[in-house]
Amino acid sequence: MEQNKIPQATAKRLPLYYRFLNNLHHQGKLRVSSKELSEAVKVDSATIRRDFSYFGALGKKGYGYNVEYLLGFFRKTLDQDELTEVALIGTGNLGTAFLHYNFMKNNNTKIMMAFDANPDKVGKDIGGVPIYHIDDLEKKINGVQVAILTVPAAAADGITNRLVDVGISGILNFTPARITVPDSVRVHHIDLAVELQSLVYFLKHYPLDTEE
């Protein structure tokens, strides 16, 4: 795509915008104001207008944004038309939650396969996704570019090395472990304990009337 680089903070909000606009579209709405958008996605409307400005134009005073146009624009931007295949490693509770989650609803990422070390799980499927033995990772993964890591922390490093060796591009790391990868691999890390602790920290130190 030839669009200019946009700030990472803006990029992170794109899937949110996309999802909400998609819902509006399904409801038959033709236009939306930045105020409505703001209330729905919980981002202040000045930020929304600035975000949208990075894509050039869009939005008219007293009219708002054209839903279909925006949606087409975001769809192209988010490469909604191109399916990204995902593998999930570790089908414990967290992995199972992911497999039950309907990722296909509003976007084109799809978990194609899952891996686990537990022989009782291998050969079955969860939410329609087949579970293979972790020993077969190299044999089965077959060009999948993105992996969701939901293994126990102690297994994270070993699995990561194997994912890197088979050429994975991105890892969504849900383990508490900080994993080490070459510069060419992108890792997004979501640590449940850190998320909880951050919320508590913000509660104690950032009174809400002064922000957001």
Next chain:
Amino acid sequence: MEQNKIPQATAKRLPLYYRFLNNLHHQGKLRVSSKELSEAVKVDSATIRRDFSYFGALGKKGYGYNVEYLLGFFRKTLDQDELTEVALIGTGNLGTAFLHYNFMKNNNTKIMMAFDANPDKVGKDIGGVPIYHIDDLEKKINGVQVAILTVPAAAADGITNRLVDVGISGILNFTPARITVPDSVRVHHIDLAVELQSLVYFLKHYPLDTEE
């Protein structure tokens, strides 16, 4: 606490720093360089030095940071000594993953109770946490300030209103729903689908050699 306000981005990294330093301390290490810290927590060392500067001083050229001092400082900052009680709403796969997660390991947040609508689960416990019926929320929650929301999206709004009514201060929302709360309640939202889509978007549009 009387410390100056620090940027939110810095605040978000504190629990990470704390966890790593705690590990170092358990290993008997007395000091750590910003480079070592950087490699461990995957934050560049310039950012680490800037983050630490917000707390005033710390760190000496050629020596690094004193682990014990830093740890004491962070512990106080993160209020590690003060237990924050948490209630978890919804004991499906994601909720169960949370209950099995050992939050007490490095910090003082503790899930005291869980709620579910499924009578088969009520009266049991997961990971030592008792499960009450969701109808008893108001009766049982008893001053708990923080809630983790892991209910189905369709139930999110109703439960949120009840949590607000019993005086909850913060909600960690893991449902795909964007919930509406008064200004006095802080919500952190983690949407699994959005996290996955963000990673995919970054992979496609932000080649890794130019950043991080």
